[in-house]
Amino acid sequence: MSSKYWLFKSEPEVFSIHDLKRAPKKTTQWEGVRNYQARNFLRDEIKKGDQVLFYHSRKDPMAVVGTAIVTKDGYPDPFQFEPNSKYYDPKSSSENPRWYLVEIKLDQIFSKPVTLKEIKGNAALKDMVLVQKGSRLSIQPVRSKEWNAIVQAGHL
DNA sequence: GCCAACGTTGGC
DNA sequence: GCCAACGTTGGC
Numbered sequence: 113m114s115s116k117y118w119l120f121k122s123e124p125e126v127f128s129i130h131d132l133k134r135a136p137k138k139t140t141q142w143e144g145v146r147n148y149q150a151r152n153f154l155r156d157e158i159k160k161g162d163q164v165l166f167y168h169s170r171k172d173p174m175a176v177v178g179t180a181i182v183t184k185d186g187y188p189d190p191f192q193f194e195p196n197s198k199y200y201d202p203k204s205s206s207e208n209p210r211w212y213l214v215e216i217k218l219d220q221i222f223s224k225p226v227t228l229k230e231i232k233g234n235a236a237l238k239d240m241v242l243v244q245k246g247s248r249l250s251i252q253p254v255r256s257k258e259w260n261a262i263v264q265a266g267h268l
Numbered sequence: 269g270c271c272a273a274c275g276t277t278g279g280c
Numbered sequence: 281g282c283c284a285a286c287g288t289t290g291g292c
Contacts, residue, residue, distance in 0.1 A: 121290085146288095147275075170290050228291080246273050248289045 117254040118158060119165040119176070119242060120216070129166045129177045129221055138218040139183055143191045144199045146211060150251035154186045155212040158251075164216055165254060165262060167242070168225075175225035176262055184215035222266030236261055 120142060122128065132140055145154060164180040188209035191199035204210040231237045241252040254262075 123290085149275095174291075248274060250289085 116162050117165070117256060117259040118153070118162060118182075119167055119240075119252045119254050120180075121167045121169045121250040123170045124168045125171060128168065129218070132166070132180065132216075132218045133221065135218075139215055141189075141215050142213045143189050145189070145213065145250060146199070146201075147248075147250065150249055151210070151212055153251045153253070154214055156186070157253075158182055158186060158214050160185050163219070163259065165259070173225060174228040176222070176231075176266065177225045178221040178266070179219040179263065180216040181219050182214050183217045186212040186214050189213040224266055224268050226262050226265045230265065231262070234261065 124130075127140075132138060142154070145151060160182050162182040164182065165176045166178045166180055167176050168174060188206070189199065189211040191197040192201040192204045192209065192211045193206060194200055199211075201210055228242070231240065232243055237243070237258055240254070240258050241247050241249060
């Protein structure tokens, strides 16, 4: 798949879109992804210039709260090599790294967050990976029509 | 905070 | 390589 659009989940109490706004250059490493399917997207498919929906999970209101842009292609997540990091993985090595990350920069914070409830109620968005039963993927491809509908709703 | 739905691990 | 046990995710 060669999606140019993605959705990244984050728990706002861990890292919110406002944290991204406050970050140096409004840019951050998207570290800590420890799921192989999501890793494959980060390593192989997400490229500089791709666009990202920033989603807040596990905290009301669960919603897409803004957008970001990929500023750096995937490279090995340095935290996997840090014994003191909670993302440390003793089975990974620099010769054969397991986990990857990309860097993203804040594009915009929506004037109106697009809630999960709203997405579930929109027939045009029923195929989004986000609302597929049991989907826990924290990095997901997004179709262009889904991107357009959500960004438009974010500006209502 | 609960727990269903997943994903991973490791004994065999 | 099966699968029970365990760990994690994330909506509710």
